[in-house]
Amino acid sequence: NKEINKVYLPAGEWYQFFTEEKYEGNRELYVETPMEMLPVYVKAGSIITMQTVDQHAGEKPSDTLAVHFYYGKQANTFEYYEDQGDMYEYLNGKFLTRNFVYEPSRNTLSVSKVKGSHVSKFKYLRFYMHGFPANASIRLNGKAVNISTAQLEMMPGVSQFDPIGKSIDAKKAEAGSFVTEHSKDEITISW
Secondary structure (H helix, E strand, O other), X not given: OOOEEEEEEOOOEEEEOOOOOEEEOOEEEEEEOOOOOOOOEEEOOOEEEEOOOOOOOOXXXXXXXXXXXXXXOOOEEEEEEXXXXXXXXXXXXXXXXXXXXXXXXXXXXXXXXXXXXXXXXXXXXXEEEEOOOOOOOOEEOOEEOOOEEEEEOOOXXXXXXXOOOOEOOOOOEEEEEEEEEOOOOOEEEEO
8 A cells, every 4th residue: 555646846857865766857746655765856966965873962973974966967056064063163163164066067076175174074975976877987086986886775764664564665776986085175076
């Protein structure tokens, strides 16, 4: 018994968050919406940063920041912000920012130099390249990088069983991936 719901996608290209299926916007879709897979769509050209879940302020997250990038035709800019997270040091200017700029006309994703005095808790950046052509040759600061295929469970469940005891199949996405050091310098990814 799967519920069907109507979803409206505005103009543009969209990726289904859990499965990577790509849709043209400016239309309504009727989609299955089981409890374990909400109808979440990501606009092409989007840049989303993620980290491991912190259960409390004292818990240490992974040392790798995940940067999910969705291939598309429209330019986009995203400002990343980080601070200590448990104090008010940001009021004294102790934070950092970086701008992520996607320019499809130049086939680049640029990450600006770090601004600010906060030292990032992340030693590495793992880029996930969603929806890129299979033959895309990815370069990091002009040098070719090896892309590995990553199986992603975008929102891992708390349990593999729903409240009424039936098994839930986790939906997995697949994306090309590579890791680089989280230096303070500018980073340019091109293809």
